[in-house]
Amino acid sequence: MRRRFRPHILVFLAPAVLIYTLVMILPLIGTLNLSLFNRVEGAESFVGLGNFRTLFGDPRWSASFWNALGNNTWFFLIHMLVQNPIGIALAALLSTPGRRFASAYRTAIFVPTILSFVIVGFAWKLILSPIWGIAPTMLASVGLKSLFAPWLGQEASALTTLALISVWQFVGIPMMLIYAALLSIPEELIEAAELDGITGFAQFRKIKLPLILPAVGIVSILTFVGNFNAFDLIYVTQGALAGPNFATDILGTFLYRTFFGFQLQLGDPHMGATIASVMFLIILGGVCLYLFGVQTRLRRYQF
Amino acid sequence: MGSLTLRGISKSFGATEVLRDIDLEVHDGGFTVFVGPSGCGKSTLLRIVAGLEEPSAGDVLIEGERVNDRAPADREIAMVFQSYALYPHLTVRDNMALGLRQARTPKATIEARVAEAARMLSLEPLLGRRPAELSGGQRQRVAIGRAVVRTPKLFLFDEPLSNLDAALRVNTRVEIARLRRELRATMIYVTHDQTEAMTLADQIVVLNAGRIEQIGAPMELYRDPANIFVAGFIGSPRMNFLDGARLGLQAATLGIRPEHLRLDRVAGEFEGRVSHVEHLGGETNIFVQAGAHGLLTARRFDEESFALDERVWLTPDPARRLLFDAEGRRLR
Ligand SMILES: Nc1ncnc2c1ncn2[C@@H]1O[C@H](COP(=O)(O)OP(=O)(O)O)[C@@H](O)[C@H]1O
Ligand SMILES: [Mg+2]
Numbered sequence: 001m002r003r004r005f006r007p008h009i010l011v012f013l014a015p016a017v018l019i020y021t022l023v024m025i026l027p028l029i030g031t032l033n034l035s036l037f038n039r040v041e042g043a044e045s046f047v048g049l050g051n052f053r054t055l056f057g058d059p060r061w062s063a064s065f066w067n068a069l070g071n072n073t074w075f076f077l078i079h080m081l082v083q084n085p086i087g088i089a090l091a092a093l094l095s096t097p098g099r100r101f102a103s104a105y106r107t108a109i110f111v112p113t114i115l116s117f118v119i120v121g122f123a124w125k126l127i128l129s130p131i132w133g134i135a136p137t138m139l140a141s142v143g144l145k146s147l148f149a150p151w152l153g154q155e156a157s158a159l160t161t162l163a164l165i166s167v168w169q170f171v172g173i174p175m176m177l178i179y180a181a182l183l184s185i186p187e188e189l190i191e192a193a194e195l196d197g198i199t200g201f202a203q204f205r206k207i208k209l210p211l212i213l214p215a216v217g218i219v220s221i222l223t224f225v226g227n228f229n230a231f232d233l234i235y236v237t238q239g240a241l242a243g244p245n246f247a248t249d250i251l252g253t254f255l256y257r258t259f260f261g262f263q264l265q266l267g268d269p270h271m272g273a274t275i276a277s278v279m280f281l282i283i284l285g286g287v288c289l290y291l292f293g294v295q296t297r298l299r300r301y302q303f
Numbered sequence: 304m305g306s307l308t309l310r311g312i313s314k315s316f317g318a319t320e321v322l323r324d325i326d327l328e329v330h331d332g333g334f335t336v337f338v339g340p341s342g343c344g345k346s347t348l349l350r351i352v353a354g355l356e357e358p359s360a361g362d363v364l365i366e367g368e369r370v371n372d373r374a375p376a377d378r379e380i381a382m383v384f385q386s387y388a389l390y391p392h393l394t395v396r397d398n399m400a401l402g403l404r405q406a407r408t409p410k411a412t413i414e415a416r417v418a419e420a421a422r423m424l425s426l427e428p429l430l431g432r433r434p435a436e437l438s439g440g441q442r443q444r445v446a447i448g449r450a451v452v453r454t455p456k457l458f459l460f461d462e463p464l465s466n467l468d469a470a471l472r473v474n475t476r477v478e479i480a481r482l483r484r485e486l487r488a489t490m491i492y493v494t495h496d497q498t499e500a501m502t503l504a505d506q507i508v509v510l511n512a513g514r515i516e517q518i519g520a521p522m523e524l525y526r527d528p529a530n531i532f533v534a535g536f537i538g539s540p541r542m543n544f545l546d547g548a549r550l551g552l553q554a555a556t557l558g559i560r561p562e563h564l565r566l567d568r569v570a571g572e573f574e575g576r577v578s579h580v581e582h583l584g585g586e587t588n589i590f591v592q593a594g595a596h597g598l599l600t601a602r603r604f605d606e607e608s609f610a611l612d613e614r615v616w617l618t619p620d621p622a623r624r625l626l627f628d629a630e631g632r633r634l635r
Contacts, residue, residue: 193390
């Protein structure tokens with residue numbers, strides 16, 4: 001049976017649709033549109049997919065692009081392998097009853113999340129500086145000075161170091177989301193498990209983890225979207241050149257340099273829009289993969 | 304199976320005292336029901352037996368052994384929760400088997416026990432389903448099945464029927480009674496419903512505000528309550544309480560059950576007017592406004608009908624009346 005169309009629904013939907021269209025959909029269409037044009041002999045002209053051909057075909061463009069994409073993927077993997085497991089572990093620890101100072105820990109771990117990137121990036125730069133940073137001094141004071149290296153300055157370690165700084169800053173978010181999911185598991189269910197002799201880590205693995213999988217899925221997709229849109233931390237600590245030698249260049253910084261120009265490089269809105277469109281497609285693809293490939297298989301439980 | 308002894312159990316949450324000095328003996332194979340109004344501490348007492356809550360004072364003994372310091376899983380008990388508390392991500396079979404697997408029970412034993420429990424509770428067609436695909440009554444049976452497969456010394460039930468509708472409640476009640484005979488297990492059952500208590504128990508423990516008011520067999524509590532609270536709590540409709548002074552008695556209160564309050568059109572001890580009539584088929588409850596004595600209930604097992612506002616006479620059966628002193632204690 002079909003419901004009769006009710007016009008007032010449109011009225012209720014209008015504000016959200018209008019605002020969302022203005023600030024999200026129109027700019028997105030504008031960007032996609034911009035990527036199809038270029039300045040040829042001083043005049044704007046439609047070039048179709050020409051800009052994309054340049055991005056993937058031109059050796060210098062494509063080298064930069066694949067470098068940024070590779071770095072971005074590594075950045076994302078570190079978050080998935082370090083940030084989210086730690087976040088889940090912290091949430092599991094904090095949600096076990098009778099843990100003292102739990103709320104103090106929870107707050108302390110969450111605080112970096114609300115700090116500005118500028119503060120976080122700058123603070124870590126100061127901490128890790130080989131010249132006046134406190135990291136070398138602290139390592140020296142426990143006799144481990146030999147372990148110190150200018151991590152942010154070396155091509156091999158700079159990206160990983162930045163990713164770990166980002167993990168430090170944002171581990172509070174998966175922790176909070178998982179914590180909330182763990183709290184929604186009814187107490188009687190956990191008590192039933194206790195009576196069944198399923199305690200400690202086995203209880204986490206066999207009862208709690210399966211029940212919070214939907215939240216873990218959400219955390220993963222948020223991490224994915226956040227990481228492939230990341231820009232600020234790299235920009236603050238390493239500048240738009242994402243040094244050393246582009247070792248920390250991710251899609252966000254690559255887009256920024258291209259769009260606005262930096263030092264000797266001139267800004268090119270058309271190529272910038274092209275990169276932005278590719279980023280959009282990557283994220284769209286990832287999210288679709290999650291929504292249709294993963295989320296439909298995750299069960300949500302009514303308690 | 305198992306016996307249970309509670310010695311001087313007290314429990315406080317912070318400054319609030321929830322249980323005070325509980326002593327109790329549950330015999331091997333007995334069916335004991337904790338009954339009392341909501342919030343009187345029944346669940347807390349059961350959870351102390353289960354080891355989910357630590358007593359502030361006192362000892363819990365199972366088969367004569369002190370188990371205060373044993374984890375819930377090591378007390379050889381099983382508990383059925385009011386909310387069923389099934390594992391929502393596991394099938395019925397796995398719900399029942401998980402605890403046994405965790406205890407590294409041999410596979411063949413697990414299978415045999417799950418099959419036996421499924422047969423006993425007619426769960427066979429449901430073994431592959433998840434809890435979300437079951438009705439309330441089926442979930443309840445799975446929860447009981449999960450308790451049965453553990454072959455515990457002691458079964459604990461916390462208001463297992465309160466989420467079921469009336470018809471299902473009667474069925475499941477009968478089923479629990481049958482199960483108990485079949486398993487010959489010791490069971491402790493918590494309810495606030497006195498019908499459940501009366502029909503299932505061989506020993507009822509009436510709790511009120513964290514204290515035991517009386518322990519006894521169902522009919523003993525009905526016939527011979529120790530105080531006003533038990534007299535009023537057991538039996539439905541509730542016992543009538545009349546002011547003793549007004550009837551010229553030494554006692555502060557006279558208690559008389561509706562079925563022992565004779566209703567007559569012609570003569571009786573005091574008069575009143577019919578204010579409401581409930582026809583239940585086999586029996587009729589007649590509510591009578593009896594002046595200074597207040598609203599009284601009489602119960603008749605015939606089909607005599609009374610009109611609203613009709614003048615009637617009431618007489619408490621002298622052999623069945625109960626007298627209480629000013630503190631509510633029974634005068635014998
Ligand atoms: N964890 C707790 N913390 C504080 N008070 C509690 C706790 N559990 C129960 N209580 C209190 O103890 C009293 C008895 O509760 P309970 O045993 O659940 O009663 P019931 O007889 O209805 O099962 C109630 O007043 C309740 O508020
Ligand atoms: Mg209760």
